[in-house]
Amino acid sequence: MTTPASTDLLAHPGLIPPPVAPGATEGLAWLRGNVARFASGEPHRRRRAQAADLLHGMDTEQLRERAAELARGIVAAGPVDIMECIARDVPVRVLAEAMGLASVEIAAVRAVAAGYLSGEATAQSDAGVERLVAACGGVHDEPTAARIGLLVQACEATAALIGNTLAARSSVAAQLHDDPPVKATVRVAVAEVGTMHLRPGDQVRIELSGDTAFGAGPHACPGRDQAIAIAAGVCDALRDARLQTEPVEYAPLPNLRIPTRLEATP
Ligand code: HEM
Numbered sequence: 001m002t003t004p005a006s007t008d009l010l011a012h013p014g015l016i017p018p019p020v021a022p023g024a025t026e027g028l029a030w031l032r033g034n035v036a037r038f039a040s041g042e043p044h045r046r047r048r049a050q051a052a053d054l055l056h057g058m059d060t061e062q063l064r065e066r067a068a069e070l071a072r073g074i075v076a077a078g079p080v081d082i083m084e085c086i087a088r089d090v091p092v093r094v095l096a097e098a099m100g101l102a103s104v105e106i107a108a109v110r111a112v113a114a115g116y117l118s119g120e121a122t123a124q125s126d127a128g129v130e131r132l133v134a135a136c137g138g139v140h141d142e143p144t145a146a147r148i149g150l151l152v153q154a155c156e157a158t159a160a161l162i163g164n165t166l167a168a169r170s171s172v173a174a175q176l177h178d179d180p181p182v183k184a185t186v187r188v189a190v191a192e193v194g195t196m197h198l199r200p201g202d203q204v205r206i207e208l209s210g211d212t213a214f215g216a217g218p219h220a221c222p223g224r225d226q227a228i229a230i231a232a233g234v235c236d237a238l239r240d241a242r243l244q245t246e247p248v249e250y251a252p253l254p255n256l257r258i259p260t261r262l263e264a265t266p
Helices: 005-012 027-032 041-057 060-076 082-087 089-100 104-114 123-135 140-167 174-176 224-237
Strands: 185-187 201-206 263-265
Touching: 005 140, 005 201, 027 060, 027 089, 027 104, 027 123, 027 140, 041 140, 060 082, 060 089, 060 224, 082 140, 089 140, 089 224, 104 123, 123 140, 123 263, 140 174, 140 224, 174 224
Parallel strands: none
Antiparallel strands: 185 201
C-alpha cells in the first residue's frame, strides 16, 4: 500500500479535526466550540472568513518592525530567557495591538494556549478565556472567538518557530524548510478512508514537514505571512544577542518542537 501524502489527507473530505461538543457558554470549551480550528463545513467556512478578515487588515511590514522593536527593548534590559519573556509574549502583543486590543493580558493568552489543542481545561484556562472575552468587549460570539483564536493559535507555534530559529542560528525561512515547529496534526475519520484503512471514528496523526509547515487543505494556517513577519522581526532583533543555553532542551510534546529555555544577554 502507498501511504497517501499529508497534503491529500489534509484535503480529504472524510477527515476532519477532532470535533468539540457544542453548547458550552463560557471558558475554554466555549472558545474551542466557536473557532474555525475545530469546526467543519459551513461553520468552519464562516469562522475562517472572520479570522482571515482580521489578518488581511494587518500590514506585515509593520508587524515585523513592531516585533523587532519590542524584542530589542526586552533583551536590552539584561539577561533574559527568550522563551519566557519574548518568544510568546512579543507575537501575542504585536497581534493584539494590530487588532486594537493593546490591553490584552498576555498571561491569559498563554494560559488558554496551554490547553487549546488538547481541550484539557483548568481553572486558569477557563478564567483566561473569560478575561480575554472581557477585553474584547464582553460578548461571547463568533467574532470575539475569532480574535481570541488568533492570539491563542499564534502563541505556541510562533514561539516555537522563533526559539528553533535562534537555537539553530538559522533564518526563519530555512528553519521552516528544514525543521518546522509543528510536527503533526490530528484528524478523525467521518467516513471510510480506504487508502488508510480508516473507519468512521478512527483518529489519524498526519506528519507535517517543510512543504506542509503551515498545514494544507481547508484548515491550512491563515496566519502564515503574519507569523513569518513577526518571527523574522524578533530573530533579526536578537541576531547580535549572545545565546547561553547549550544544549537546548525541548518540551516533551508530541506535535510541537519548542525549546524550554533559551537565555540571551545583550
Ligand atoms: C501570527 C501567527 C499565527 C496565527 C495568527 C495563526 C492562525 C491559525 C489559525 C486561525 C489556524 C486555524 C485555521 C483553520 O482551522 O481553518 C491555524 C492553523 C494552523 N497553523 Fe497557524 N497561526 C500562526 C502561526 C503559526 C506558525 C508559526 C505555525 C508553524 C510554522 C502554524 C502552523 C499551523 C498549522 C500546521 C495549522 C493547521 C492545523 C491543522 O490543519 O490541523 N501557525 N493557524
